[in-house]
Amino acid sequence: MIKIQKKDFNVENEIKTIKDKYSSIGAVNVFIGFVRDYNDKRDVKFLELEVYEQMAIKELSKIQQRAIKKFKLIDSLIIHRYGKLYVNDKIVLVVCFSVNRKNSFEATKFIMDYLKKDAPFWKKETYDFGSNWI
Amino acid sequence: MIKIQKKDFNVENEIKTIKDKYSSIGAVNVFIGFVRDYNDKRDVKFLELEVYEQMAIKELSKIQQRAIKKFKLIDSLIIHRYGKLYVNDKIVLVVCFSVNRKNSFEATKFIMDYLKKDAPFWKKETYDFGSNWI
Amino acid sequence: MKIKYFAWIKDITKKDVEILNSNYPKNIEELKKYLTLMYPSLEKHISKDILRYAINMEYNSKNPSLQENDEIAVFPPVSGG
């Protein structure tokens, strides 16, 4: 499942919704990205996250399907937020559900690596003085 | 932080408690182990998880401190349950908090690998007929 | 043809989207010429090959022919996650 949304998400609830469907899941690996206070030597006040939404859904689905096949996942969830996000806000959630732990780790890493490379999202950081597309 | 407990845990709340302390955290990797319905070709009904509690705390602290140092973590949390656990119940939670994502992934994997090898926990599986220490 | 602009490209073009009718670029090379002509500040980024081009929401590194009803997107390297 792919979700592109403005609103926050609850990690426990998001995992539970999928986990409840499959008793065969033994391992779940999760990555959560947060807005941090300090990047590239500057204090960040907030981010504006822009997305090319239809293409993001298409790209993330493609990456997720490759991960599911390559690492024999039972299921996977990607949530990526957009809009104005403050320090300590969550940005992204990737969850990979599998029978054994090794595959869940490798799949989450695989998805994050391709997401960073190909998913059409852009961050604009605002500092005390000025702002910058990163 | 290390917790050895009978009761379940809420992943969102456990992460939030630590995350709220540090605005420098950008990446959180999480592993959750669940009791699955099928292991070693047999249908599992429930597990009994035994622990040598004082040694488990000592070993897990040692593993966690090594991970924090090796992967420059901001913080880390390990929760391991014991007692009677049913299919779909959570068994273990490992969370690694860092500035960048690569370290959080590697640290969680490192902790899980050593936990599986050294932490004094033992599982007894009960099937429709009989049971087995694994 | 619809052309969409994202992130700081949009700050240069001063628009999110534009529609071209009969006189649309017939391939990516022609698109680059069009962008250079219309938005001179984009030239250095185009010549350094920094921009990415998506055709109907798919990346494309070749120089395929473009159709009148295509949706083209022009954007800088992505930075999500």
Place this chain on the structure above:
Amino acid sequence: MKIKYFAWIKDITKKDVEILNSNYPKNIEELKKYLTLMYPSLEKHISKDILRYAINMEYNSKNPSLQENDEIAVFPPVSGG
């Protein structure tokens, strides 16, 4: 000396813990002899080197001398997580 047993070792010894006073094993090799004598079913596991021994909650692969107030633990390979 306190000796603790875990998992299926406990099913063989029929106890979680035992206390030895004056006549306690002075090192891990003596402990193995003691276990073999008291619990003959453990012999094959000891000879195959399957069991693990912790001294005061630390793994120990050498054969250090044991003290009267030590807590020893005898257990099979772990299977948590």
